[in-house]
Amino acid sequence: MTVPVAPRHDETFVLNVGPQHPATHGVLRVKMTMDGEYIVKAEPVLGYIHRMHEKLAEAGSYAQFMPNTARMDYLHALAFNHGWALAVEKAAGIEVPERAEYIRVITVELNRIASHLLWWAAFLLDLGGFTPLLYAFDDREQIIDLLERITGSRLTYCYMRFGGVYNDIDDEFITGTRAFIKRLRSRWQRMYHDLVTGNIILIKRIKDIGFISQEQCRRYGATGPVARGSGINYDVRKNEAYSVYSEFDFDIPVYNECDSMARYMVRMDEVEQSLRIIEQALDKLPEGPVMAKVPKVLKPEAGYYYSAVETARGALGHRLVCTGDKNPYKLKLRSPTFCNLSLFGEVAEGMLLADALAFMGSLDLVIPEIDR
Amino acid sequence: METSIWRALLYLVGIMAFAGVNAAWLGWCERKGAARIQRRTGPMEAGYQGLLQPLCDGAKLLSKQLLVPQGVDGILFRVAPVLAMIPAITSMVVIPFSENVGARNMELSVLLLFALASIGMIAILLGGWASGNKYAIISGARSVSQNLAYEIPMLVTVITVVMISGSMNLRDIALDQQGGFWHWNIFRLENGHFVTMWISFLIFFICSVAETNRAPFDMAEAESELVAGFMTEYGSMGFGLFMMGEYLNIVVGACLTATLFLGGWDGPFGMTSGIWWFLIKIYILIFTFIWIRWTFPRVQIYRLLNLSWKILIPFSMANLLITAALIKVF
């Protein structure tokens, strides 16, 4: 947007956005040096919900860390479950039964839709539109109910096991999921796109706001919808296909506009793609066991292992160092929003406060996942 | 017009009651309206359909400690919420609810209303400044620039109505529109003067949404940017007064719109006119305010100002010139 008046930097003040602020959706603090309503410098200050999960991982056995994974990204907890399960399975060389892989994909994708719906709701809340929140929560509730039936929890799942999943899915879950897909599709255009995406105020608020170039994405290691909104066709599910994702036919939505609207559209399209994946997975769902025979105590052979999954916010990486012990020797979690947020300071410079907060919303931050 | 002390007392009590009931129950209407739009039920516990909720809220606000934080300007901090209420209530004095219901028939009542509206803006500025909170100060600055920007097109638009009616007296303006909806300023076609009146109405309505700091123009209390804006440091009844002031401003805005454009107390089809038509009109307008608030996201502050300076002001100026020319021609 055109800047009406060139900002003068001789009278600045510091505005603490957070750690308690409605726009940060958690305990993120951004120290903003302001010149009137213009941001001269924005500096995220992290660590307000840091819990040292990496030390906790070293202190317990491999299996004991599984519940912790869901406490990081509480919105896409199953992807974090999945990521940790994959990391340890890779290190220990565990084969997962096919049915379990399909169930993992179905639940992770359902959870991804729930996460995107909540992001959508919160993003509109950032822009001052309260009503969409309730519509999105209505749909999200259906997913949470479905997942609660088979995982036993509503938000912080501990569903995956090394070598499979904790619980098989039943016919009721399958019919419920199919009904949900039908329901969301029937509402998608009418209640999400017609009502909100096409709104002129929304378009004016997020179009051409928060420009992130491809080169910036690479230099800052931005992944997920942030990178895909900048025209980078990178999705771990395709580029480094894990689990059974290579067996499904789905697209990776990529937009070249590099602005907040592009990131918005990427996430909206991803919901539709996730529906497609779930549908195919339900169609192809094989029979069989959902748990492999896995030794009680895992002792992966010594070495360095890396495994990545695509969460709703980008590429989650586990850098695992094993020494042949029953505990992980070292676990590094490469959380996607930690990297995505690191470019906030550079991009927000010179922006208006209102635009910067809209831009921050478009990054889809989950603070416990940044702080781990 | 008789000038007995009883008349003044009656209107004082009547207006206070009207203001109080509106300030309290419009909050309930807002919550119910929002709930309806969002497909939920809204307050249901206190009384039938939650009708007693405003009383409970009021009791809660009154019983809370009036907290004056350290480092605030004590006097201004206390004065600001009162100042938010006073002009809104005072405005009611000159509003003609019907031909015979109106506290004071005043020749310059339009002017008085706008003068009082500007004081409401000062309340927000004072509240924001006195709080000594950065968010509150930004909010105060925003509300001043917003109110200034929108007062200009609003006044210019009102001038078109005043020119046509030939009076600055709200009662006369309403009397001029009697006899069915085809006589109301917005729909009037009997004479060439009125062809651009619906533009005036649109501009006026947009401006009144902005003037009352309602979403999507609620820059001053944009909670995702400025936490609660000028109200950040206020609790208990200080906050309550600001909220009531906001609702009363909406009522005054609706009354003004109904009187200037919608025929005041006139019935739409030449039916028995009376105060009920006036009330129906203002509540439809108020519902529209609520409807807009829960439908749209918030605009960005500079776009809001641009809308006024770059679109509404030129349009209202052109509208004024065209109306003047039309009056000359027809």
Added chain:
Amino acid sequence: MALQETTLKALQELIPEVASTAPEEGLTDAPGIRATDPAKHGHHIEVLVPQDQVVATAEVMDKEGYFLESISGVDWPDQQQLEVVYDYNRLGGEHCRVMVRTRIPRDTPELATITGVFPSADWHERETYDFYGVLFQDHPNLIRILLPEDADFFPLRKDYMP
């Protein structure tokens, strides 16, 4: 696998003195470059460089179009060494992950910063300093990132017990 080979070649040219010595499987501290099985390890190339080669390696990776995925530390108290692990990956296109490791003495944990090459290293290096006490030389803002400002411990070192 074309990308893996070109990257391998670029790295071998950078550090020819160790290019021929492929480090053995598992945990090792002998410098060298090795192609690994991605299905087993998750990375395609494993590099262990002397600590003065870290920035040069980062420059090579930058030139080859990689992005910095993460930086982490590993504590090896038995050898009195700290290890810093850099993960590089490609954003789109052909997939190839490179793990670059380096070992530094535990009592003088100093290492050159690569923030000049990858700005994303800023926060990752701060985190590594936060958890392991690795002092990145010439880092623009080497302060605590996740732990409190006044923390006087490095929690991921193996000898730290709360």
